[in-house]
Amino acid sequence: MITVIPPVPTKTDEYFWQGVRESRLLARRCVGCGALQHPPAPMCPHCQSLDFTVEELSGHGIIHSWIVSRHPSVPDSDSRIVALIDLKEGIRMVSNITAESGTQVRTGMAVRVTFEQFGDVTLPQFVIDEEVAS
């Protein structure tokens, strides 16, 4: 069993977690210059705009790096694969890879998002995208 440390949404990333609860992977796009932003920040670093729209991402990406998280600890009692995902839209995020036992996870593999419930917490997770892989 995996015990998840729940996120504590802030004014800056509340939209992200609201989206996750609705099984939607969201990012903010700057109204001023159109740049997509992740991780969230209150101002656009390109044009200093404070105005953003929120849009849903495709959920498709590739694995940039990955680890097996297996430190014997209460918050993370079962092993999980933690990965950096390069999303198709050009932003990078941390998430988990849920793969069948025995699957060899590799950098560069195509993945797509799903949403899983861990107790009270919903998290975006990524699965190997068989359609792209084959």
Place this chain on the structure above:
Amino acid sequence: MGDTAKAAIVGVGQTEFSKDSGRSELQLAAEAVKAAIDDAGLQPADIDGFVTFTQDENDELDIMRSVGIPRTRWVSRTSFGGSGSAATVQQAAAAVISGMADAVVIYRAFNERSGQRFGQPAQIQLAPLNLYLPFGLDTPAKMYSLWFQRYMDTYGLSNADFGLYSVQARTYAATNPRAWFYERPITLDDHQNSRWIVEPILRLLDCCQESDGGVALVVTTDQRARDLRHPVVRIAAATHGNLIHGSTLFNYFHPDIARFAEAESVAEQLYATAGLAPADIDVAMLYENFSPVVFYQLEAFGFCGRGEAKDFIADGNIALDGATPVNTHGGLLGEGYIHGVNNIIEGVRQLRGTAANQVGGARNALVAAGLSGMILTAD
């Protein structure tokens, strides 16, 4: 030479490094500060400034009333934990060169093994963690490993390659009486038989020590240093180099994370300020909370090309008789993890000619903590 060369490190002090100091963090700090002042041949009343980490739990006023320092004029703290450790010297140099202080003590002291353990899950409270903790990145080892894996994948390293560094660090520690692992060298088999901490990146023997201990240094002007008791160790350059989209723990967002962009920036500034090149560095202290950080920094500081650290180490270049001896005290893996400030002390000892594993004729020492660094030069 830049203006920082007008400042010098004139005193170093420390407690023993252990797993259970048996005394308070404040006592460790006070003992280290007193030892550094004694080493400089100064009195507590000569000290009028402090620099430590934002993370340090020891209050400057508590140290004043413990050590007997009557008045201070400068107090500042460095951000970003151990990665900012070399910036303590930059701040102290700025204070004494500007005349805003005459003699500054740098200190760092804690019980990170017998007290609250630093490497345990979710102890680190550097916000924002929402995007990391829920996914299971709850220890420094995991946080850093997600960065390291890309380097391994890009250049074809296995964990055994990192083991070559660990073996060298423990070889140095084995002949350094101040090291926690004094007289306890390891083999590559020992490394490969140690348990996984983060598979397939880090084994136990790739990780620094959770330690108890205190260290301190005294910085004053180059001019005043000439009247004191030790050979002058000038601060030829010191900087704190941060880049947009960087992070201390989550260095994931630069386009290419198989390189250490911040360390490259620090290297560029240090070499330009000191008027030196990698070949001029006689000995290097490279911060390694985990062994792979040495690989990144060997490349960033120009001791070898990108992806070449593995062969550079395998060929013996960081050993005592190699091209660039690295972490001659045993590093944070072998001596103890006082968040890199003990590395600065080793740099000073090398230039004084008093190190346990002395590099013959060492004149220029690099002390780098990734995001901060300095070059020290013996007169």
